[in-house]
Amino acid sequence: MPKYIVKRAFMAAVTAFLVATLTFFIMNMVPGGPFLAEKAVTPQAQAAMEAKFGLDKPLSEQYITYMEDLMHGDLGPSLKKRGRTVNQIIATKFPVSAKLGGIAILVAVFVGVPLGSVAAFNRGKFLDNLIIVGSTAGIAIPNFLSSTLLMYFLSTKLNLLPSMGLNNPVNYIMPVIALSLYPTAYIARLMRSSMLDVMGQDYMRTARAKGISTFKSIFKHALRNAILPVVTYLGPLLASLMTGSFIIEKIFTIPGLGSEFVGAITSRDYPMIMGTTIFLAVFIIIMNMIVDIAYAYIDPRIKLK
Amino acid sequence: MSEYLVNIQHEKLSFFTPAGEVKALNDVTIQMKEGEVLGIVGESGSGKSVTAYSIMGLTAYNGKIMGGTVEFNGRRIDQMSERELRKIRGKEVSIIFQDPMTSLNPVYTIGNQIEEVIRLHTDKKGAQIHQRARELLSLVGINEPEKRLRQYPHELSGGMRQRVMIAIALACEPKLLIADEPTTALDVTIQAQILELMQELKEKLGMGIIMITHDLGVVASMCDYIAVMYAGEIVEYGTAEDIFYNPQHEYTKGLLKSIPKFHEKEYSKLVPIEGQPVDMLNPPKGCPFAPRCTSCMKICLNRKPEKTEFEGVHYSRCWLQQKKEYEAAMKGGNN
Amino acid sequence: MEKKNILSFQLNVDDFVPASSEEKQSLVVMRESVSFWKDGMRRFKKNKIAMVSLLVVLVVMIFAFIVPMFYPYGYEQQMKGSERLAPMEYSADEQARIDAGEDVFPHILGTDQNGRDYAVRVMVGARVSLTVGIVASLLILLIGSTYGAIAGYFGGMVDMVMMRIVDILYTVPDVLIIILLATTLKFPLEVLATYPGFSWIQKIGPNMVSMFLVFALLYWVGMARIVRGQIMVLKQNEYVTAAKALGANNGRIIKKHLLTNCIGTLIVTTTLQIPSSIFTESFLSFLGLGVQAPMPSLGSLASAALNGLQTYPEKLFAPAFMIFVIILSFNLLGDGLRDAFDPKLKN
Numbered sequence: 002m003p004k005y006i007v008k009r010a011f012m013a014a015v016t017a018f019l020v021a022t023l024t025f026f027i028m029n030m031v032p033g034g035p036f037l038a039e040k041a042v043t044p045q046a047q048a049a050m051e052a053k054f055g056l057d058k059p060l061s062e063q064y065i066t067y068m069e070d071l072m073h074g075d076l077g078p079s080l081k082k083r084g085r086t087v088n089q090i091i092a093t094k095f096p097v098s099a100k101l102g103g104i105a106i107l108v109a110v111f112v113g114v115p116l117g118s119v120a121a122f123n124r125g126k127f128l129d130n131l132i133i134v135g136s137t138a139g140i141a142i143p144n145f146l147s148s149t150l151l152m153y154f155l156s157t158k159l160n161l162l163p164s165m166g167l168n169n170p171v172n173y174i175m176p177v178i179a180l181s182l183y184p185t186a187y188i189a190r191l192m193r194s195s196m197l198d199v200m201g202q203d204y205m206r207t208a209r210a211k212g213i214s215t216f217k218s219i220f221k222h223a224l225r226n227a228i229l230p231v232v233t234y235l236g237p238l239l240a241s242l243m244t245g246s247f248i249i250e251k252i253f254t255i256p257g258l259g260s261e262f263v264g265a266i267t268s269r270d271y272p273m274i275m276g277t278t279i280f281l282a283v284f285i286i287i288m289n290m291i292v293d294i295a296y297a298y299i300d301p302r303i304k305l306k
Numbered sequence: 307m308s309e310y311l312v313n314i315q316h317e318k319l320s321f322f323t324p325a326g327e328v329k330a331l332n333d334v335t336i337q338m339k340e341g342e343v344l345g346i347v348g349e350s351g352s353g354k355s356v357t358a359y360s361i362m363g364l365t366a367y368n369g370k371i372m373g374g375t376v377e378f379n380g381r382r383i384d385q386m387s388e389r390e391l392r393k394i395r396g397k398e399v400s401i402i403f404q405d406p407m408t409s410l411n412p413v414y415t416i417g418n419q420i421e422e423v424i425r426l427h428t429d430k431k432g433a434q435i436h437q438r439a440r441e442l443l444s445l446v447g448i449n450e451p452e453k454r455l456r457q458y459p460h461e462l463s464g465g466m467r468q469r470v471m472i473a474i475a476l477a478c479e480p481k482l483l484i485a486d487e488p489t490t491a492l493d494v495t496i497q498a499q500i501l502e503l504m505q506e507l508k509e510k511l512g513m514g515i516i517m518i519t520h521d522l523g524v525v526a527s528m529c530d531y532i533a534v535m536y537a538g539e540i541v542e543y544g545t546a547e548d549i550f551y552n553p554q555h556e557y558t559k560g561l562l563k564s565i566p567k568f569h570e571k572e573y574s575k576l577v578p579i580e581g582q583p584v585d586m587l588n589p590p591k592g593c594p595f596a597p598r599c600t601s602c603m604k605i606c607l608n609r610k611p612e613k614t615e616f617e618g619v620h621y622s623r624c625w626l627q628q629k630k631e632y633e634a635a636m637k638g639g640n641n
Numbered sequence: 642m643e644k645k646n647i648l649s650f651q652l653n654v655d656d657f658v659p660a661s662s663e664e665k666q667s668l669v670v671m672r673e674s675v676s677f678w679k680d681g682m683r684r685f686k687k688n689k690i691a692m693v694s695l696l697v698v699l700v701v702m703i704f705a706f707i708v709p710m711f712y713p714y715g716y717e718q719q720m721k722g723s724e725r726l727a728p729m730e731y732s733a734d735e736q737a738r739i740d741a742g743e744d745v746f747p748h749i750l751g752t753d754q755n756g757r758d759y760a761v762r763v764m765v766g767a768r769v770s771l772t773v774g775i776v777a778s779l780l781i782l783l784i785g786s787t788y789g790a791i792a793g794y795f796g797g798m799v800d801m802v803m804m805r806i807v808d809i810l811y812t813v814p815d816v817l818i819i820i821l822l823a824t825t826l827k828f829p830l831e832v833l834a835t836y837p838g839f840s841w842i843q844k845i846g847p848n849m850v851s852m853f854l855v856f857a858l859l860y861w862v863g864m865a866r867i868v869r870g871q872i873m874v875l876k877q878n879e880y881v882t883a884a885k886a887l888g889a890n891n892g893r894i895i896k897k898h899l900l901t902n903c904i905g906t907l908i909v910t911t912t913l914q915i916p917s918s919i920f921t922e923s924f925l926s927f928l929g930l931g932v933q934a935p936m937p938s939l940g941s942l943a944s945a946a947l948n949g950l951q952t953y954p955e956k957l958f959a960p961a962f963m964i965f966v967i968i969l970s971f972n973l974l975g976d977g978l979r980d981a982f983d984p985k986l987k988n
Contacts, residue, residue, distance in 0.1 A: 016809050023818070027825050141969035143920055145927045146943065146961045153950055153957070203408040210364055211423045211474065212395035225413050240815070247816075248927060262817075263928060266824050278817045301458040302412055602660045629657045
């Protein structure tokens with residue numbers, strides 16, 4: 002286990018380094034600096050600004066400086082939000098996104114897993130078909146569509162729910178539905194097929210031959226095996242919720258990290274773009290590691306290496 | 307109380323698949339007393355497992371008993387609810403499956419899976435259950451039971467796992483143990499060990515055993531009676547001696563010829579049974595073995611053979627035997 | 642007793658004549674043995690849902706690629722005075738022409754704020770989305786299967802290094818990189834397009850090319866993993882050893898023996914990759930990072946419709962419905978192909 006963590010930490014560092022380097026050079030391929038877009042900036046003022054942030058130095062030197070700061074966990078200052086560092090911005094915006102994403106994951110798992118299992122137990126019957134149709138439709142609706150349609154019907158037409166911000170718990174309803182629709186449907190499908198697979202396994206027959214009740218054999222013997230693919234999916238799900246939230250945050254005007262990132266790209270706020278990318282990359286790697294550990298806990302056959 | 311532990315009369319069982327009704331069992335009758343060992347021999351799909359599973363009501367969800375009766379210990383299994391069946395399964399009838407690699411749940415320890423069945427069917431509590439689990443592992447010849455109980459199935463070898471399966475099956479001292487090809491998935495040396503263990507346990511515990519196998523060699527050493535099944539029917543039934551030294555049905559003869567015999571001085575050639583098993587979706591109307599039978603006659607193609615009884619319990623279903631009797635009868639009539 | 646029993650059957654001596662082997666054979670109802678393709682096609686044709694999805698995909702393709710060529714309006718064509726028409730509404734100018742007895746093709750879905758016919762824009766948008774989806778999936782197929790096949794075939798150290806690279810790419814937050822690349826790649830591509838031999842970039846549009854590149858660069862990872870797994874299993878087969886013994890070189894073995902044997906998997910994975918590429922494309926276009934105006938894409942149409950959502954909801958519904966139908970039918974088609982050709986892939 003400690004060996005595994007060291008190994009994964011090393012992998013994480015390599016990935017973070019690659020992401021940082023990649024982002025750095027990709028961004029510098031773009032002609033035009035961050036201050037060009039602003040009107041009424043005299044060449045002198047621009048030069049001063051560039052000098053202040055070290056943008057006048059050669060690229061290699063900028064890169065080294067950035068990497069050195071990164072080692073100390075310093076993501077640098079924001080170019081656009083004067084006087085604030087990237088670290089500060091992430092610290093205030095990330096919790097907003099994380100809370101939304103976290104709720105969406107919980108919804109996806111706690112709705113998707115039972116739906117998929119129920120479908121499997123009713124294989125071929127009406128309920129199964131209903132869940133199959135629903136979940137197949139669910140994975141065909143991109144979240145920018147589900148959110149805009151939800152907003153149009155529930156907020157604009159029926160005026161049931163607020164369409165902006167996150168001030169009240171009710172504000173969460175639409176963004177969470179929009180964000181969790183796809184993963185819920187996906188988990189339901191995954192769970193259905195893995196449950197069907199598990200139900201055909203020899204050890205389920207053994208459980209039946211032992212005289213164990215259906216209820217117990219489902220909860221003890223089937224569920225723990227059937228949930229494994231879902232656990233594997235949690236890693237990519239996390240990444241997709243993070244990215245999905247970009248759009249959700251934009252549509253529902255939620256002040257999260259996603260909308261901040263999109264804003265930073267359009268305004269070419271280099272340190273902000275790099276900082277967010279690296280931060281999210283590391284965050285996702287850590288989450289994947291936690292998922293792996295959870296997987297090994299559920300399935301004793303897996304040895305963390 | 308019935309005199310038979312297992313009493314199956316004219317059982318018909320079908321599976322309903324998308325492709326149509328598969329008549330897996332066609333008039334199967336088996337009787338077995340307590341403490342006896344019955345071998346059921348046949349190739350895959352002959353219905354040998356289905357017959358045995360129906361004694362504990364373990365038919366797949368799309369299977370249905372279409373006729374006949376299944377009794378265990380004087381009680382009608384085919385009329386029991388799932389709830390009543392659960393009280394019998396694992397307690398009075400237990401089963402060992404073919405593949406020990408997949409028959410144990412990979413995510414629970416050996417101990418957990420043995421203790422589960424003890425907890426379910428006995429009044430034992432806590433430490434007693436654990437004690438019993440340890441005893442069982444020792445009984446099936448597993449060393450260091452305490453350590454093994456804490457291990458997961460993947461940490462044990464195939465032979466070990468089959469021993470664990472046997473331990474689970476014996477946990478509540480069943481009256482009947484069904485062994486569904488218990489050695490097929492194992493290495494040859496391990497096979498012998500497992501068979502030896504079963505023989506030993508039978509002598510020690512005295513339960514009835516139904517041994518399902520496609521390997522006549524396995525049943526030879528253990529079984530009191532042998533039923534040879536083909537395409538959902540028992541084509542020949544008798545004591546082990548009847549079957550080995552006086553086989554009557556062409557299929558049984560074929561099976562015997564296909565066993566390698568090393569003790570014979572001259573190496574007789576192994577004779578395979580030509581052809582394919584019957585397609586159970588479209589069973590032939592005559593003798594199911596007819597298309598593969600070297601002595602097939604016209605009547606075999608059109609009409610199912612009747613039972614011909616020989617000495618003792620021995621019987622077979624083959625027109626050749628009928629023919630002999632018919633000729634004898636004709637002769638008798640003429641005289 | 643016994644004798645009477647037998648006589649009651651009324652048996653005939655003729656019945657006991659040995660049967661000929663023809664007679665025996667006539668009894669055996671053998672299922673005909675069929676090839677992999679025939680068998681798969683038969684299963685596929687039986688699957689109603691898959692057949693309907695195939696039909697829908699074909700209809701959508703006709704609307705996306707063929708109908709716009711004959712459509713009376715172009716997707717860039719701006720009609721003065723015809724801005725923001727409701728579905729089936731005519732502008733004053735067009736009404737006058739109709740009154741004058743002229744035939745005017747209706748704006749089935751109305752027009753947008755620049756007076757462009759919305760129906761043709763949705764169709765062309767579907768064309769863009771489909772093109773991106775299909776081309777990107779083919780690129781992914783090409784890169785992923787080659788990479789996976791090499792890693793799986795050579796195994797050992799080669800495999801180790803190649804799969805570590807895949808692992809790292811797998812942990813990279815893909816959409817972040819995609820957004821980055823989508824925003825930045827277009828400039829170097831525009832520069833590249835000015836060089837001789839690269840003018841095709843300008844024709845297709847640097848945005849579209851950058852989208853292909855981005856997808857191809859990042860999404861082959863999943864395909865590579867699947868192909869590698871299959872190859873690892875397949876290469877154990879005797880016919881591979883036999884081919885080696887006969888002196889076939891590695892490239893030929895991979896191409897001829899290994900990839901052809903996982904063609905079912907390749908087809909299924911590629912088909913299922915298409916909707917996922919379309920998904921990402923529409924997502925990027927929705928963010929304004931996709932294809933360039935005036936070229937429409939379903940995502941950018943949906944995004945543009947947001948501003949007038951209150952008054953012109955149909956401007957959102959039309960592209961939204963198209964996206965839904967395309968993704969749904971490709972998913973169902975892929976599921977059907979998988980069930981027919983590659984049941985093992987189910988999980």
